[in-house]
Amino acid sequence: MDDEALLALEIEDLLMAKGFKTLIAYTKAEVKALSVEHLAVAVIDLSLGGELTG
Numbered sequence: 001m002d003d004e005a006l007l008a009l010e011i012e013d014l015l016m017a018k019g020f021k022t023l024i025a026y027t028k029a030e031v032k033a034l035s036v037e038h039l040a041v042a043v044i045d046l047s048l049g050g051e052l053t054g
Contacts, residue, residue, distance in 0.1 A: 004045060011043060 025031040
């Protein structure tokens with residue numbers, strides 16, 4: 001597992017410990033597949049690259 005994936009899991013653990021529901025996506029396709037209708041906060045990796053629209 002790469003460093004970014006480990007960091008994402010650590011952040012997820014911290015947020016879940018505080019009572020937040022979390023969603024993780026590692027690719028643009030996974031991001032587009034998420035249901036984010038009630039999303040309050042997004043932590044993104046700017047190096048994911050490309051344009052995320054739609």
